[in-house]
Amino acid sequence: MATCTGWHALNCFSRKSTINLRIIFFFAVFVKMANTKVPEVRDITRIERIGAHSHIRGLGLDDALEPRQVSQGMVGQLASRRAAGLILEMIKDGHIAGRAVLIAGQPGTGKTAIAMGIAQSLGPDTPFTALAGSEIFSLEMSKTEALSQAFRKAIGVRIKEETEIIEGEVVEIQIDRPATGTGTKVGKLTLKTTEMETIYDLGSKMIESLSKEKVQAGDVITIDKATGKISKLGRSFTRARDYDAMGAQTQFVQCPEGELQKRKEVVHTVSLHEIDVINSRTQGFLALFSGDTGEIKSEVREQINAKVSEWREEGKAEIIPGVLFIDEVHMLDIECFSFLNRALESDLSPVLIMATNRGITRIRGTNYQSPHGIPIDMLDRLLIIATSPYTEKETRQILKIRCEEEDVELSEEAHTVLTRIGQETSLRYAIQLISTAGLVCRKRRGTEVQVEDIKRVYSLFLDESRSSQYMKEYQDSFLFNETQSAQMDTS
Amino acid sequence: MVVSRNFCIMAVQCWSDILKTSKKTALICDGKRKIHYLFTDGSEMAEEYDMNTDALVSRRLRSKNNLGGQGQWRTEVGETSHNAMPSVDSDTISENSSNPLFARKDTKSSFRWRVRNISYPMDTYNVSVETAERCCIIRTTNKKYYKKFSIPDLDRCQLPLESSALSYTHANNTLIISYKKPKEILALEQELMRELRKLKGTNDGDVDCKTQ
Numbered sequence: 001m002a003t004c005t006g007w008h009a010l011n012c013f014s015r016k017s018t019i020n021l022r023i024i025f026f027f028a029v030f031v032k033m034a035n036t037k038v039p040e041v042r043d044i045t046r047i048e049r050i051g052a053h054s055h056i057r058g059l060g061l062d063d064a065l066e067p068r069q070v071s072q073g074m075v076g077q078l079a080s081r082r083a084a085g086l087i088l089e090m091i092k093d094g095h096i097a098g099r100a101v102l103i104a105g106q107p108g109t110g111k112t113a114i115a116m117g118i119a120q121s122l123g124p125d126t127p128f129t130a131l132a133g134s135e136i137f138s139l140e141m142s143k144t145e146a147l148s149q150a151f152r153k154a155i156g157v158r159i160k161e162e163t164e165i166i167e168g169e170v171v172e173i174q175i176d177r178p179a180t181g182t183g184t185k186v187g188k189l190t191l192k193t194t195e196m197e198t199i200y201d202l203g204s205k206m207i208e209s210l211s212k213e214k215v216q217a218g219d220v221i222t223i224d225k226a227t228g229k230i231s232k233l234g235r236s237f238t239r240a241r242d243y244d245a246m247g248a249q250t251q252f253v254q255c256p257e258g259e260l261q262k263r264k265e266v267v268h269t270v271s272l273h274e275i276d277v278i279n280s281r282t283q284g285f286l287a288l289f290s291g292d293t294g295e296i297k298s299e300v301r302e303q304i305n306a307k308v309s310e311w312r313e314e315g316k317a318e319i320i321p322g323v324l325f326i327d328e329v330h331m332l333d334i335e336c337f338s339f340l341n342r343a344l345e346s347d348l349s350p351v352l353i354m355a356t357n358r359g360i361t362r363i364r365g366t367n368y369q370s371p372h373g374i375p376i377d378m379l380d381r382l383l384i385i386a387t388s389p390y391t392e393k394e395t396r397q398i399l400k401i402r403c404e405e406e407d408v409e410l411s412e413e414a415h416t417v418l419t420r421i422g423q424e425t426s427l428r429y430a431i432q433l434i435s436t437a438g439l440v441c442r443k444r445r446g447t448e449v450q451v452e453d454i455k456r457v458y459s460l461f462l463d464e465s466r467s468s469q470y471m472k473e474y475q476d477s478f479l480f481n482e483t484q485s486a487q488m489d490t491s
Numbered sequence: 492m493v494v495s496r497n498f499c500i501m502a503v504q505c506w507s508d509i510l511k512t513s514k515k516t517a518l519i520c521d522g523k524r525k526i527h528y529l530f531t532d533g534s535e536m537a538e539e540y541d542m543n544t545d546a547l548v549s550r551r552l553r554s555k556n557n558l559g560g561q562g563q564w565r566t567e568v569g570e571t572s573h574n575a576m577p578s579v580d581s582d583t584i585s586e587n588s589s590n591p592l593f594a595r596k597d598t599k600s601s602f603r604w605r606v607r608n609i610s611y612p613m614d615t616y617n618v619s620v621e622t623a624e625r626c627c628i629i630r631t632t633n634k635k636y637y638k639k640f641s642i643p644d645l646d647r648c649q650l651p652l653e654s655s656a657l658s659y660t661h662a663n664n665t666l667i668i669s670y671k672k673p674k675e676i677l678a679l680e681q682e683l684m685r686e687l688r689k690l691k692g693t694n695d696g697d698v699d700c701k702t703q
Contacts, residue, residue, distance in 0.1 A: 159558070166584070188587060195630065195637035199587040206584050228583045259639055275558050 052112075052431075055405040059117040061085045073401055074117055076394035077110050083385045084114050088121060091351050094321050098349040100340075102329070102379075104356055104372055105387030108427045111355040114387070115325045118353070127156040127271055127322030127350075133331030144339045145295045151343055152272040152301075154350035156320035157308055159270065162263050164225040166200075168193050169236045169255045170217050175207060191221075193256045206230075220253050225261070269320060272348070275304050305348060322350050329354035330373035333365035337378045344381065354382075395422040395430070402431050408438035409448045417454050425463040433457050506647045507679055510686075517690040523548060526687060539569070545684055547597050567643055568595045591636055598669075600677075602642055606666040609636060613661045618668055620654040627657065629668070644676055 059081050060071030067074075067081040074081060080103070090096050103111045119128040129150055136146035168191035175187040187202035189210070202210070206228055213230050215221055218239035223230050234251035280296045311317035326332070332340075343349055361373045370376060390398065396419040403410050410418065414437070422430030437453040446453070462470065471478075513528040519542070528536040534554035541548055549569025553562050571594065591609040595602065606629065617630045626641040645652060656671040672680075 161558075189584070192634075193637070195634055197635050198590050201585050201587050203583050203585075223584060225584070259637055270558065278558050 050406055053116045055401050056113050056116045056120060058121045059085055059088065059114070065089070070397055070401075072117070072120075074110075074113065075397040075401065076390055077114070077387055080105075080110075080114060080385045080387050081117070083383075084118055087351070087353070087383070087385075088118055091118075091122065091126070091321070091323055094319075096351070097321060097347045098344040098352075100344055100352040100354065100382050102354045102356065102372065102374070102382040102384045103387065104384060106389055107357045109387040109389055111357070111387055112327060114385075115327070115353055115355060118323065119325070122323065125156070125158075125269055126320055127154050127269070128325065129154040129322065129350075130325040130327065133326055133328040136332070136336065141295060143333075143336055147336060147339055148301075148343065149273055149296070150324055150326075151349060152276060154322040154324040155272045155348060156269040156322055157272060157275065157311075158267055158318040158320055159311070159316065160265050160267050162265055164261060165264050166191065166223040166225060166261050167221075167233075167256045168198075168260045169220050169238075170215060171197065172217055173210065173215065175202075191260055193258060193260055195258055196260060198260050220255065271322075272304065272308070275308070276300060279304060319348075323353055324350045325353045325355070327355050328357075330356045330358040330361065331364065334363055334375065335365060337363075337375050341378060341381070390427065392419060392423055395419050395427060398422075398427065399430060399434070402434055406435050406438065408434050408441075410434075411448045411450050413451045414449050414454050417451050421454070421458065421463075425465060429463040433461070436461065507682065510683065515687075515690060517687065524687065526690070537564075540684075540687070544599075546599065566594075568597060570594050593638055593640075601672055602644065602670040604640070604668045606636070606638070606668075608664060609661075609666055610664045611635065616659065616661065616666060618657065618659045620652050620657055622652050622654075625652060627652075627668070627670070629666070642670060645673075648675060648679070650675060
């Protein structure tokens, strides 16, 4: 067993990090030793993937709710963003229940981006539940049950609860790594207060989160015993005289007193759905036969509603209405819409945001045509926000933001060509080309994506219209080409 | 003084009334009389008495938590169901086996706590009664061990804590703390024992617990 102390050791052994990053890291440690000021050691423990909307950090509005042209990853769509900002204020206010908003627009005009922007600006405490319209169709659960669960997931209840925490100053962290290099890591953590000292055994998950939080000897930390969440309170005053490289933001705190394990009241937010699940579990051996999920009886829901409103009157709990976002809402059928009509009337319903890219089309489950595939009576309850296609300038700006997000450098001409492609084919296609062109560029050891790289990927990957063109020309040589009559039902 | 005496008797009465109104299920197995109490507020208590000596072996309590879910069993008397070999591959944090273990084990005449696996000399310890906070505190001069504990039996009956009733010794790596039971408690326990004997206990292990 190789034994090491401190989080430096932890990170060195982290097999997830690439060789490249490891070199950066060792270099950083070296600089730290030389006691010069380091701007920031690159965080190697954070591995995030880049999603389609990971550049969105908010709605990009100023304090007067006026949209800025380019802000927080949002570009253009000024009117719809301003409208979304007003809806956001209404949600934050929390008094209005059961309003519904529809975001309608052509594909690739930023409908989901606006919803994501709302979610980001709401902050972590307001529940935001997102689902796609087709998610509610399941064999295990009825459509209305799935919808009511989604509704209740979007209502939060802030409540005080007692939890057991461990609070103390770190004396020593010791991580044992199996000599073979594989297998689970085990470790010991010694914590102390002014009165006592205790040694704890650490599991692999705890070791990981200790290294993620960069906990070292001399830090004062709290550990939530039930969830294993670690938070750093600061450094102990007794370590204030250590000549160690530390940032200006390091806080010094007193070593805690008394017992290491304490019961503390914490405020946390749970959704109504979670309370339902806790209370619906049948006791004893019956729990074996009924699974954890499945349908929740309406009596249980009624009881919970009564209990929650009782808590609210007593001042024990606070209700935080959140947002339910249903993407591709045209996939819902007539039964779901009539259920939504009714559900929106309840005073315990969240703000409902829906998005669709359909025009006048058939309502699922009927033979009637209706705008957006939504019945007229439902449409009448909605505030509708329209998104419009992006202009050339805006497309250019979005592509620039995406390049930054994906860490690809684009030359001026390549940027112009890509913007052109985005305008003539689709924005999504142009965004797809960024990462592929970036790879082509890296393979030829270039640093900046040139027009040739774009041309190359443009010839390699067909966009939608060129692919359709190709199909029209060569459909005779494809399989099953004679069954032209069977059209796909997408409405 | 008379008033406070009367008040004490009333409080003792109160707890014994709660015990009386609770639904009780008795079960005899492994030479132990096991009693399950279900109180009117939904919380539960499980006690185990030795059949030969009538000594309380274990007492656990559980109550519904805020959100309506079932809480964890809290051990008040007896060993915590701490497996001797904590699994190495557990993901979370747990106390190392080298730490002192704290458990309560009563005798007929006194409440008694044992701190096992603690090897400092006798003069290290300082056990005191904090009357204001209604608890006892174990301190060590070398700042290695500290424990604050209350006596729930006295709290339930709202009896005062007295320093004179407390004593402690250390032998065989174990610190033993005793607190002499006041006579109200002794009377209550005798009465309870009489009641429990009357309960019809089944000898079978598999039995429907009608209070659940």
